[in-house]
Amino acid sequence: MRPIRLVMQAFGPYAGREELDFTALPDGALFLVHGPTGAGKTTVLDAICYGLYGETSGAERGGGDMRTDLADPATLTEVIFDFALGERVHRVHRIPEQERPKKRGDGLTRQAHDATLYLLDEDGEESDVLARGVGPVHAAVVERLRFKEHQFRQVVVLPQGRFRSLLTGDSKAREEILETLFGTEHYRRIERMLRERASSLLNELKALRAREDQASGDAAHDLGIPADGPRDLPSLRAAWQRLDERGAKAKDLKEAARKAAERTSLGLQAGRAAAEKFEELQQAELAVEQLAAAGAQVAAQTQELETARRAAPLEPLASAARKAGLHLQRAATQVAELTATVHAAEKSATQARAALADADSEEARARRAAVAKRVHELDDMAPQIATLTAARKALAEATTGHERRAARHQDAQRAVEVVRAEHEAAQATFHEIREQAAGLDAARHTSKEAALVAERAASLARAEAGLQDATAASAQATDTHARAEQHMTAADEALRAAIHLRDAARAQRLAATLRAGEPCPVCGSTEHPSPAAATEDVPTDADIERREQERTKAQGALRAAEALRVEMAKALAAAQEKRDGLSRTLGEHAPTPPAALAKTARTAAERLADLERRCATVPALEQRLDELARRTAEAEAVAKQCEGDVAAAKQLLETSAATIAVREEAVPEDLRAPGALDTALETSRAESRQLEEALLAARKASDAAREAHVEARTALTSAQEQERKRRAESEEAAGAFRGACDSAGFADAAAFADAVRTPEVVAQLDAVVQTHARQTADAEGRRERARTAVTDLESPDLPQLEQANADAAEAARKQADAYARIDADARRLAARLDDLEGMAQQSAELDGTYGLIGGLAAAARGDNPQRLSFQRFVLAALLDEVLDVASTRLVEMSSGRYRLVRRTVPADQRRASGLELDVHDDWSGRTRPAATLSGGEGFLAALALALATADVVQRHAGGIRLDAVFIDEGFGSLDEEALDRAIDVLMALGRDGRLVGVISHVSELRRRIDCRLEVTAGRSGSRARFVTP
Amino acid sequence: MRFVHTSDWHLGRLFHGLHLTEDQAFVLDQLVELLDERQADALLVAGDLYDRAVPPPDAVRLLDDVLERITLGLGIPVIAIAGNHDSPERIGFGSRLFAGQGLHVVGPATAVPRTVRLADEHGPVHFHPLPYADPTEVRVALGAEDLRTHDDALRALINRCERDADDGARHVVLAHAFVAGGEPSESERTLSVGGAANVGADAFADFHYAALGHLHAPQRAGAEHIRYCGSLLKYSFNEATQRKGVLVVDLDAEGACHIEEVALRPKHDVRIIEGTLATLLERPPDGAAADDYLLARLTDTQALYDPMSKLRAVYPNLMQIERMARATPAATTGSAAGHLTKSDHDLFDAFFQEVTGAPLETEQGEALDEVLHDLELRRREATS
Known part of the structure; x- marks a missing residue:
């Protein structure tokens, strides 16, 4: 498996899109991934592991965590990894779970974990899709690489600090790792x-x-x-x-x-x-x-039967008699009723006749005529009333007109007043300003003067301060001078004393050489009554010299102090003069504090400014005056016109009133009121109608009553006739029935009734x-x-x-x-x-x-003396093979000192074993557990072991050639010599044609390895680029 | 003019965990004396003054001392270049200040290489110190884009040296490179992963003398006047047979060279001793001091108990042990490659024999076969 190209976008610390082209590296290159801590070096390996398997190299960071916080939300996190297996180039494109902006609308939607595996053609274009989706891609990758993620991590990508686990773990851990690597689960299953x-x-x-x-x-x-x-x-x-x-x-x-x-x-x-x-x-x-x-009862019943048979034919006659009786009763009732009706009809007819007589009397007729006449009169009055009404309307209109005009006149007058007032005010202002303009020049002058005074006062204050400083300095200089003088005097004295002592000593020295009888070198005398005695310490030449030097120094200091003092005095005089001069110029203002003067100056300046502003407004004011005069004239004209209108309206009003008076006289008083005529007319008409109707009604009622009476009498007569007929019938029927009864043997009707059944x-x-x-x-x-x-x-x-x-x-x-x-x-x-x-x-x-x-x-x-289980037996053999290869490398790396061996004797009979690792130290000839190697040595051993494991796995995995291996950190624990050796081993790997990638921050490596992948961290994410010679 | 050519001091180097600073000081003392004795006019140091980019303080102190004694004490100008082990910027610190005192150190490569102009009674002698720089650095310094290999880079720098054919000066070049055909030792660092670091010797043809550094064995490189003087000390056991020292070169008026090799005696020699453990323990081999830095090649064939401590008792500075022939421990489980090609049954048989000492009996074999068959069925079902 050889990496060709890796693209990381918004992945780990890489906020943007980083494209790494591995083909830029020379064949069999050893390259260094270099950068500061946290920049994103391990992320490159993570990206490769993640791209292939969906898991990161340490299995510590999940795919969902790989999205960087620094990336733009619009940038999708994705990894594209192109790699070659033999001749064929594959590409895996993987997008981890993340939030991304919706394509339509606002807000974020969840992008699920997705992956695709492509086959690329010679031009690097995707030619086939080999698998789509996370599961199928994983299966396809495992199938092609022959490695699952654990194996890959053990063998191709050796992550930070992890591949030591093969070296330092116990048998069980090693068993698991080897089992995964070599696929020996089959034996465990057995x-x-x-x-x-x-x-x-x-x-x-x-x-x-x-x-x-x-x-x-x-x-x-x-x-x-x-x-x-x-x-x-x-x-x-x-x-x-x-x-x-x-x-x-x-x-x-x-x-x-x-x-x-x-x-x-x-x-x-x-x-x-x-x-x-x-x-x-x-x-x-x-x-x-x-x-x-039961016989007796039956006999009685027989008897009953016989009588009933006899009574049967008499039934119809009985019923006929009954019916006739009923008819008779009914007819009688009817007669009685009809009689009553006749009496009532008679009474009502009489009543009606009386009422009619009333209605048609003379009185009634007269009344009717009067009412008709009234109606006529009212009709004639109508036209006059109409004209009166018209005249009234005209009056009303004239009144309204007059009122309106009067109001307008008032308005106009008010307007005139207002304008006049304005005009006067403007004129007043104008006069005022003109007066003030006169004083402009004076104000200017005042202001300038005040400013000047204030400035002078300020400089005077400054000069005062200067003077004070100078005074102080001068005093200090004088002081210093005095001290220096003293010092000088002292040094001088000391020197003199020393010289004196020396001279004295000379004398003493000479005195020491005096012998009695020998001449004194000074005066020649042979007697020496009182030679100079040795006194205290004689100062040496050096001492004298020193004192001289001191004296010279003191002298120098004194001179300097003198000079300084003079200077200071001069400065003081100058400052004083300056101050005096300024005070003089200021004159009477001198005592006033500068702050007050400054204030005065400011006030004057303000006033000046104000004045100037006002003068500026003069032309505008003149214009306004003219306008106002014009407006006043206009308003007065309008007022006059209104007055005229009002007079006209008033006249009209008077005319209308006169007309009304005339008209009213033509109309009777009770009808003058508007609408009075109409009311009267209506009332009269209504009355007339009423009377007519009453008459008609009375006539009709009378006729009706008469007819009713006649009818009733006719009915009564017929009813009486009917009664007589029915009586005859009834008597006949009763007689017939009686006869039949007798012939049948019944005593009476009662007996008959009994027998009927x-x-x-x-x-x-x-x-x-x-x-x-x-x-x-x-x-x-x-x-x-x-x-x-x-x-x-x-x-x-x-x-x-x-x-x-x-x-x-x-x-x-x-x-x-x-x-x-x-x-x-x-x-x-x-x-x-x-x-x-x-x-x-x-x-x-x-x-x-x-x-x-x-x-x-x-x-x-494993229940056997060697505590060796079947699987471990197979693994042990494999492990031996691995150790063989590893030792070859380790011997080289440790200059012939160490090799790795497998322990064959179980250390502890109770625990499973067979896969313990020991290291054989040639220098001591002894074997000790592999975990006792130091950090650096252990790193080399673990590296040798990991590389050997890779080789052996490759051998057994059916020829998938591992063309690349990556090593993450671990070099920091090596000293220079060990580092050199490790690098030599890695370079040797490279010579086999393998691509070896090393991640380290060790700067020494940076100098030695010239192909590099530089990872730089920045504030907005990291960048990675290849640097090749 | 007489100058001394030396190189590859590697101050601060570790030798199997031991700092060599004292030994280096010992040898450098001799160098200073030699300079004085022979009245040399200049000292050329052709690179790798330090072993590391950031050397230990003792090494820095040593270099400071030596250079002071030579330039200020003896008044002899020193011309030195950075090698592939040095950090050019650090080495080149203060070079403009030092130049006035006669210490010319060239660290980083510059667009116009420096020329150090000295003179003797016959005329001017111009020295062209070209520091080691990898092609990328040279590209940046010269602003030229098409330099790919070390060869290209060095030739480009040589082209920029200030030389006129008729300036009447003799020209000496200093360079730190792997000239093709040279013989490396174990202790040089590879200049380039991928190995295209070689430089053709003809590049130096135009100079009167080429003082080269980088290879630790003193040798010629293509011509008599193109020389490696070798490293100051033996820095690997591979160099045990080399003669370490400096070259004293006399350049006459025409520019011909007379070259003398002068050996420098180290405090501790680096040697390989050979023999059985017993013989070596008895007496040290001839001519060897017991406290030399030694590699012991043991010829014993059997396993040895604690050879290192035993030998160290006699040779306190024993650095490493090599075993010539050793009996490999008996492989108890046989070839693993064979294992995985056997059938399950045979493999189990081998295992059974291993752990119980006896092969499977027929009935046991049959029972096993049944179980294996079941397992196979189950596996087929699971995958179908």
Whole structure:
């Protein structure tokens, strides 16, 4: 697998789109991924792992965490990795789960984890889609690379600090890693299968034995063998035999009992038949008696039947008589009613006639005429009233007009006043300003002066301050000078003293050489009365020199101080002069504080400015004045016009009033009011109408009453006629009925009524009589037959017969039961015993199989002296191969000192082993556990081991060539020599044609490895680019 | 003119974990004395003054001391260039300041290479110190885009040297490179991963003398006047047979060279001793001081117990042990490659034999086969 191109977009710390072209690196290059901590070096490996498998190289950062916070929300996080397997180039494109902006509308939507695997053609274009979707892509990648993610991480991408786990882990951990790498789960499955099989066999065996025990126990119990009796198969069979014999005997007994029961049964049946016949005879006799008792009643009913038959034909006559009577009654009632009606009609006719007479009297007629006349008069008045109304309207209009005009006149006058006032005000302002302008120049002058004064005052204040400073400095300089003088004096004295001492010493030295009698070198005398005595310390030349130097220094200092003092004095004088000069110029303003003066100056300046502003407004004001004058004239003209209008309106008003007065005189007073005419007219008309109508109504009523009366009388007459007819009919019908009754034999109508029966009742009675006769005949016949049947028989004793039969049946049943039980038992037990035999056979077989498999499983599991399980056995051999290769490299890297070996003797008999790693130190000739290597040595060993593992996996994985390997960190723990050696190893890898990528921040590596992938971190994300020579 | 040509001091280097600064000081003392004795007119140091970009303080102190003694003490000008181990910027610190005192150090490569002009009684002698620079740095310095290899880079720099055919000067060039045909030792660093770092010797043909550095074995490189003087000390056991020292070169009026090799005696020699453990323990081989830096080649064939501490008792500065022939421990499990090609049954048989000491019996074999068959069925079902 050889990387061709890696594209990372918004992935990890890379906010933008980084494209890394691995083909830019020379073949077999060792390249360094370099950059500061956190810049994104490991992310490059993460991207490769993630792109292929959807997991990152340390399996610590999930895909969803890989999106950078610094990326633009519109930028999609994605990884595209082009890689070559042999000749064919593949591309995997993976997008992790993330939020991205919706394509339509606002807001974010969740982008799910997606991946696609393509095949590329020679131009680098996607030619085929090999797999789509996370699951299929994973499967396709694993299939092509022959590695799953754990293997990839162990073998191709060696992540930070992780590949040491192969070196330092325990057997179990190493077993897991190697198992994944070499795919030896198959052997573990064999182990497990054997173990499962053995344990399942054991369980089966146990279960089988338990069942056997149970079954034989049950069988023994059933056979009646006591709990402690023999349970083995032969004894059980013997017991069964005995049981069988008992069964045969029981069968015979059963047969005998059955036959006895049959006989008794037959006897019982005969007895029952006889008893039935006797019973029958008794019943027949009873029936006959009953019928005889009912005979009397039946006779009475027969009689009734006969009378009813006689009364039937008389019915129609009776009903006719009744009907006629009713008709008569009705006619009489009607006559009475009609009589009453006639009386009432008479009365009302009389009344109506009277009313009519009233309505048509003379009075009424006169009234009617008067009303008609009034109406006429009112009509004639109408036109005059109309003109009056018109005149009134004109007046109203004139009034409104007048009022309106008066209002307008008032407005105009007010306007005039306003304008005039404005004009006056403007004029006043204008005059004011003109006056003020006069004083402009004066104000200017004042302001300038004040400013100047203020400035001078300020400089005076500054000069004062300067003067104070100068005074202080001068005093200080004087001080210094005085001190220097003192110092000088002291030094001078010291020097003199020293010189004196020296001179004195000289004298002492000379004195020391004096001998009595020898001449003194100074004066030549041979006597020396008082030679100079040695005194204290004689100052050396050096001392003198020193003192001289000091004195010189002091002198120098004094001179300097003097100079300074003079300077300061001069400065002081200058400052004073300056101050005085300024004070003079200021004159009387001197005492005033500068702040107040400044304020005055400011005020004057403000005032000046104000004045100037105002003068500027003069031309505008003039213009305004002109305008206002114009407006005033206009307003006055308008006012005058309005006045004229008002006068005209007033005149019109007066004219209208006069017209009205004239018109009113032509109209009667009660009608002058507007609308009075109309009202009067209406009232009169209404009255007239009313009177007419009343008259008509009275006439109609009278006519109607008369007619009603006539009608009533006619009706009464006919009703009376009808009554007479009905009476005749009634009497006839009654006579007919009476005659018929007599001929039929009924004494009177009452007797007839008694005898009448409906046809249904008659039929009923008939039926009853007939039935009774028939029944009586039947009953007698039955009695005869029954008597015949019992002629030869005797009455049986049923209870006794029944008892005997029951006893016999019972006995038979008991015997049958006993036999059945014994038979069933025997059969069941036979089956059980067969079962038992089968089980015993099975048990023996299982035992054998378990022995075999159990042994194999135990051995495979590691239950053997070497504590080596089957899988680990295979792995151990593989591990040996790996260690072989690793040691070759490690020997080189450690200058012949270390090699890796596998421990073959188990350290601890209780724990699983077989894959422990030791390191053999040639310098001491001893072997010690691999975990005891130091950090740097351990790194080299782990590196050798990892590379060896990669080689061996490749060998076994069927020739997938690993053309690239990446190593993440670990170099920081090496010293320079070890680092050099490690680099040599890596370069050697490169010479095989492999691409070796190293991630490290160690700066020494940066100098040594000239192909680099520089990762730079910035505030807005990281960038990565290849740097090649 | 007489100058001394030296190079590859590698001050601050570790030798199997041991700092060599004392040994280097010892040898450099001899160099200073030599310069004085032979009254040299100049010292040429052709690169790799330090072993690392950031050298340890002791090394810096040593270099400071040596240079001061030579330039200020003896008044002899020193011309030095940065090598591939040095950091050019750090080495070149203060070079303009030092030039006035006669210390000419060229660190980073510049567009116009520096020329150091000295003179003798016959006329001017111009020295052209060209520091080591990889092609990228040269590209940047010269502003030229088409320099790919070290060869291109060096030739470009040589072209920029100020030389007129008729200026009457003799020209000496200093360079730090791997000239094609040269013999490397174990202790040089590879200049380029991918190895296209070689430079053709003809590039130096026009100079009167080419003082080269980088290869640690003193040798000629294509011509008599193109020379490697070799490293100051033996820096790997591979160099145990080399003679370490400096070259004293006399350049006459016509520019012909007379070259003398002068050996420098180290405090501790670097040697390889060979023999069985017993013989070596008895007495040290001839001519060897017991405290030399040694590599012991043991010829014993059997396993040895703690050879390192035993030998160190006699040779306190023993750096490394090599075993010539050793018996490989018996492989108890046989070839693994063989394992994975066997069938499951055979493999289990091998395993069984290994752990119980006896092969599978027929019945056991049958039982095993049954289990394997079941497993196979189950696997087929799972994958179908």
